[in-house]
Amino acid sequence: MGGINMNLYFELLKTPIFKVEDVNKFYNNVDSARSAIKRLMKENMVVRIRNNMYTCISGETRQPIANRFQIACNITPTSYISHHTAMEYYGITNQVFYEVYVSSETSFREFEFDGYIYRYIESKGDEGVDKPAFSGGIRVTSPERTMIDSIKDMDKISGMEEVIQDISCMKNLQEKRLLSYLERIGNQFLYQKTGFLLSKQKEQLGLSDIFFKECQNKIGKSKRYLSHDITDGVYDSQWKLVVPSDLNVKNGVIEDAAI
The missing domain is CATH 1.10.10 (Arc Repressor Mutant, subunit A)
Structure with missing residues (x-):
């Protein structure tokens, strides 16, 4: 050389x-x-x-210097990691997806690099997007926004079981932030899903009765299915949701033979 x-x-x-x-x-x-x-x-x-x-390419490892999170945040000027990829960044989930979810104000063509596929998600604004220090330029949704985004897009991205596992691994969420994101989106179904799912881990998440009352006040009158995965369910009158018939969460695993 x-x-x-x-x-x-x-x-x-x-x-x-x-x-x-x-x-x-x-x-x-x-x-x-x-x-x-x-x-x-x-x-x-x-x-x-x-x-x-x-x-x-690193001279020591012979691997690319940039990790998948850094790559995602450099695809467009507004790109940041969200949903399941943000959960991975925070170490909340042990399951590695080989899809990297990238929110951006401008669209990009999905591509594959080093075994990962980079998926475009339309950005819904940058409220709750953090820039961790010493991360090499990473932009990532806060734990609270990551939680709301994951519940909102549950049937599109991670699926109900994965989202419930992620919830079981989270601790001490800031309910003011959660309510702020919920209010910004303004979706009755999202209030229903969030209230129901987070109530299962209420103490661990550090959420007060006030939070769940706020959610209940916004759910409207419609009755809905928690997820399109449900084939055999029971009706939860508190949240007006049809949920899996034997939904028990133990160590983040759904114990439900019906799924």
Whole structure:
């Protein structure tokens, strides 16, 4: 390797993800910058993630420097990790999905890199999106917003069983934040699902009776199924929901032969 390319490689190691424009700062010539990237790729020192998005390969592990969370947060200027991927980031779930859920104000074409598929979810605003210190530029929904988003999109993404397991692993949620997100979305069905599911772990989550009363006041009169997965259920009159007939949660596992 030439000295210039090694110097460039060590500069690029300082950032998990880079673009041609970042390399061009060292050249002031786009063609030269592109050529430099190609040379580094040929030497297996850099890998292309997707169009104009690159990361270095570690000399020690021979793996990409950027992790899936950092990649997700660099796909668009507004992208952040949410739903099950945010649960993974917080260590709430032990189950690794090979799908990375990325919320963004602008859409992007889904792609695969290093064994993970990056899925686009339309962003519903950036309230409750945090930027953890020393994370390498990660943007992630707060635990409270992650909980509400996961319940809202339960049938689209994780499924009822996974969401219940995630709830059982969470502790001490801030109910003011939960109510803020619920109010912003303003969906009666979401109040029903949230009230029912979180009431099963009320003490562990640190939620007061006031929280559940607020939810009950917003559920309206409609009777609904908790999930489209339910084929044999019973009616919960408190939340006006049809729920699995023997829904018992033990260590985060649904004990229900009907599912």
